[in-house]
Amino acid sequence: MAEKENDLLDRTFKFGVNCLKFLKSLHDEYIYRIPKVQLAKACTSIGVN
Secondary structure, three states, X not given: OHHHHHHXXXXXXXXXXXXXXHHHHXXXXXXXXXXXXXXXXXXXXXXXX
16 A cells, blocks of 8 residues: 555646646746746645645
């Protein structure tokens, strides 16, 4: 059971990192800032929840 928990933790961590890398590659225009911040919060909160 602990192996499954570690796998889930690892996958959610990698998902959050990959999402942040993707968001960093997008244009930094004013209109995209709020959605980028919201998506970053949502992607990184998966592992915490």
